[in-house]
Amino acid sequence: MTDVNARQRLVILAEGEFGEIGSKTAMGVIRYGRDAIVAVIDSTRAGRNVREWLGDRYDIPVVATLAAALPGRPTALLLGTAPAGGKLPAPWRAVVLDAIRAGLDIRSGLHTFLGDDPEFAIAAKVADVSIVDYRRPPERMEVSSGRLHRPGKKVVLTVGTDCALGKMSVALELRKSAVEAGLPAVFVPTGQTGMMIDGWGVAVDRVISDFINGTCEWLVEQAEGMGDWIFVEGQGSLDHPAYSAVTLGLIHGCTPQAMVMVHQAGRSHHHGWEDSSQTLKPLPGFIRLHEQVAGLVAPSVVACVALNTALLSESESRREIARTTEETGLPTDDPYRYGGERLLDALRERLT
Amino acid sequence: MTDVNARQRLVILAEGEFGEIGSKTAMGVIRYGRDAIVAVIDSTRAGRNVREWLGDRYDIPVVATLAAALPGRPTALLLGTAPAGGKLPAPWRAVVLDAIRAGLDIRSGLHTFLGDDPEFAIAAKVADVSIVDYRRPPERMEVSSGRLHRPGKKVVLTVGTDCALGKMSVALELRKSAVEAGLPAVFVPTGQTGMMIDGWGVAVDRVISDFINGTCEWLVEQAEGMGDWIFVEGQGSLDHPAYSAVTLGLIHGCTPQAMVMVHQAGRSHHHGWEDSSQTLKPLPGFIRLHEQVAGLVAPSVVACVALNTALLSESESRREIARTTEETGLPTDDPYRYGGERLLDALRERLT
Numbered sequence: 001m002t003d004v005n006a007r008q009r010l011v012i013l014a015e016g017e018f019g020e021i022g023s024k025t026a027m028g029v030i031r032y033g034r035d036a037i038v039a040v041i042d043s044t045r046a047g048r049n050v051r052e053w054l055g056d057r058y059d060i061p062v063v064a065t066l067a068a069a070l071p072g073r074p075t076a077l078l079l080g081t082a083p084a085g086g087k088l089p090a091p092w093r094a095v096v097l098d099a100i101r102a103g104l105d106i107r108s109g110l111h112t113f114l115g116d117d118p119e120f121a122i123a124a125k126v127a128d129v130s131i132v133d134y135r136r137p138p139e140r141m142e143v144s145s146g147r148l149h150r151p152g153k154k155v156v157l158t159v160g161t162d163c164a165l166g167k168m169s170v171a172l173e174l175r176k177s178a179v180e181a182g183l184p185a186v187f188v189p190t191g192q193t194g195m196m197i198d199g200w201g202v203a204v205d206r207v208i209s210d211f212i213n214g215t216c217e218w219l220v221e222q223a224e225g226m227g228d229w230i231f232v233e234g235q236g237s238l239d240h241p242a243y244s245a246v247t248l249g250l251i252h253g254c255t256p257q258a259m260v261m262v263h264q265a266g267r268s269h270h271h272g273w274e275d276s277s278q279t280l281k282p283l284p285g286f287i288r289l290h291e292q293v294a295g296l297v298a299p300s301v302v303a304c305v306a307l308n309t310a311l312l313s314e315s316e317s318r319r320e321i322a323r324t325t326e327e328t329g330l331p332t333d334d335p336y337r338y339g340g341e342r343l344l345d346a347l348r349e350r351l352t
Numbered sequence: 353m354t355d356v357n358a359r360q361r362l363v364i365l366a367e368g369e370f371g372e373i374g375s376k377t378a379m380g381v382i383r384y385g386r387d388a389i390v391a392v393i394d395s396t397r398a399g400r401n402v403r404e405w406l407g408d409r410y411d412i413p414v415v416a417t418l419a420a421a422l423p424g425r426p427t428a429l430l431l432g433t434a435p436a437g438g439k440l441p442a443p444w445r446a447v448v449l450d451a452i453r454a455g456l457d458i459r460s461g462l463h464t465f466l467g468d469d470p471e472f473a474i475a476a477k478v479a480d481v482s483i484v485d486y487r488r489p490p491e492r493m494e495v496s497s498g499r500l501h502r503p504g505k506k507v508v509l510t511v512g513t514d515c516a517l518g519k520m521s522v523a524l525e526l527r528k529s530a531v532e533a534g535l536p537a538v539f540v541p542t543g544q545t546g547m548m549i550d551g552w553g554v555a556v557d558r559v560i561s562d563f564i565n566g567t568c569e570w571l572v573e574q575a576e577g578m579g580d581w582i583f584v585e586g587q588g589s590l591d592h593p594a595y596s597a598v599t600l601g602l603i604h605g606c607t608p609q610a611m612v613m614v615h616q617a618g619r620s621h622h623h624g625w626e627d628s629s630q631t632l633k634p635l636p637g638f639i640r641l642h643e644q645v646a647g648l649v650a651p652s653v654v655a656c657v658a659l660n661t662a663l664l665s666e667s668e669s670r671r672e673i674a675r676t677t678e679e680t681g682l683p684t685d686d687p688y689r690y691g692g693e694r695l696l697d698a699l700r701e702r703l704t
Contacts, residue, residue, distance in 0.1 A: 085493065111493065111562065143594040146594075146630075208559070208560060208561070209597055210558065210594075213597055238645075239649060241604055243562065245604070246561045246597065253597075296633065
């Protein structure tokens with residue numbers, strides 16, 4: 001058996017996208033993961049360093065090719081971008097094969113399972129390396145049973161106005177703040193990046209639709225065995241033309257007592273849908289609608305707003321946080337920038 | 353290649369459930385399908401006749417065993433009940449094997465694919481019969497693209513206060529009324545029973561969550577090539593603890609200009625969740641919420657209410673239809689009992 005949680009020395013493939021939204025897997029794993037990072041591959045940014053994006057704690061070279069990363073003695077290649085639809089871009093095939101032949105394990109979150117590809121599978125067998133497809137769904141196929149939370153458990157789900165704006169990061173920052181505050185806290189990964197970071201979970205967007213609510217219910221049941229404060233990573237958004245079903249499966253499957261609304265200041269359209277006539281929804285009505293829709297199955301409140309202010313200067317950020325508090329009447333902060341304490345306080349106040 | 357649309361002489365397995373909600377597949381195929389029905393197998397009701405449930409047009413014996421059905425020269429065995437979770441009940445294995453050995457094709461809508469079962473597959477090869485698993489998803493795996501309807505196309509989705517209360521039947525009755533009115537109308541099957549009846553479609557609850565919105569969008573695109581009035585069979589309900597994700601995938605994937613709200617008079621709880629504290633939602637607020645939630649992606653109205661009055665006498669039924677019109681302000685009828693004309697009129701008024 002491959003121990004997928006054994007520590008690795010990763011080289012991360014983020015060709016053409018490092019630092020952009022498309023490389024959110026790479027960014028998440030670098031920032032929150034437990035493995036050492038040897039290098040990032042992005043030929044369009046070769047010669048630069050991850051510290052330019054994430055600060056001085058992250059001294060990781062960006063290189064043009066796998067060959068240029070090998071002197072750093074990596075043990076695994078991680079695919080660090082997430083193309084819509086999750087297929088393997090054609091040019092990556094050679095990189096994956098070269099990595100396997102160089103003795104590296106492969107870590108992928110694509111919908112296309114690399115371990116099922118005969119060419120990759122044979123090469124991996126010859127090289128005695130493992131291929132882990134994080135999106136491979138569990139054998140378990142069960143519909144929701146209407147399970148109630150155990151007494152004392154607080155389940156919090158991050159929801160948002162779009163995909164790819166920080167719902168996973170917010171859940172991780174809240175878990176960190178909760179642990180620092182001495183609370184027995186758990187992070188529930190529901191996507192491939194969260195799984196790479198925390199070593200367990202299910203990529204729920206890969207689960208058969210009939211079983212997504214039931215799988216989310218089961219994930220929370222597992223988490224209740226690990227701690228009292230349960231921060232579930234959200235996916236997509238309730239108004240997303242492509243991913244809304246996944247979002248609702250999480251809301252009704254997890255039955256969170258509280259939700260955290262995540263929004264990126266300055267984003268007007270769904271990521272990748274910039275030409276659409278559909279703009280992101282104003283927060284107050286969208287928050288109310290989340291409470292109504294969640295409440296169809298179990299009561300839930302949006303307790304606070306996590307504002308991603310990455311596009312703003314610090315002073316602009318503070319102003320926008322204040323403006324959002326005013327607009328929504330809810331405690332607001334950017335936990336990625338300023339830590340999760342204030343939002344955790346808001347949650348503790350609502351849930352205890 | 354098996355022609356799954358070749359006409360058959362069916363024997364339908366509905367053991368222990370014929371006439372109950374659990375046999376909705378059997379009932380739907382008998383009432384709306386195009387195949388001849390030789391017999392229904394239900395040992396608990398053997399000796400009775402389908403006409404007791406569906407009226408004199410349906411002279412079909414209920415028998416105790418497959419052997420008792422064979423003199424009617426069936427060509428296929430259809431599994432006519434839909435256990436939650438879609439697994440094969442253990443006692444059915446022998447019946448399926450006996451049917452295969454007797455030279456019958458197998459037609460199944462279970463999540464468990466019978467064609468992938470080695471014992472069934474080998475037996476089918478030996479007997480030269482086909483096994484069709486209607487829930488097998490299409491190869492196509494694409495997320496929604498935000499496609500707009502072609503000009504002049506009217507897309508209508510049936511939604512409801514629960515699963516298993518007639519959303520498929522309402523869509524079929526509306527298609528029938530539309531065809532009778534001379535409109536080029538299409539029924540879009542989104543579940544295994546609809547597929548058995550109409551010979552195409554996708555069981556969308558079997559599709560990977562990430563692709564359900566995209567698959568529904570694609571089904572409507574196919575339907576737009578077949579006619580102008582498109583009646584999409586709904587699934588589950590927006591407030592269903594287990595199936596709501598599937599429902600929202602249909603709403604946001606199909607972007608119907610109008611919805612028909614289906615409700616069963618006298619039903620207070622979700623089917624199979626009778627012990628839950630959650631009761632079915634009052635119609636007026638639930639209707640508004642559907643319009644709000646659908647409107648997150650594209651404007652839509654609930655144009656009318658289809659009331660399943662199967663539990664009521666005719667006079668009670670008329671009273672309850674009038675009361676529902678009063679309560680919701682919307683045209684209401686039981687299209688299964690009285691035909692789809694009135695609801696079609698309501699849709700034509702709203703959409704033209």
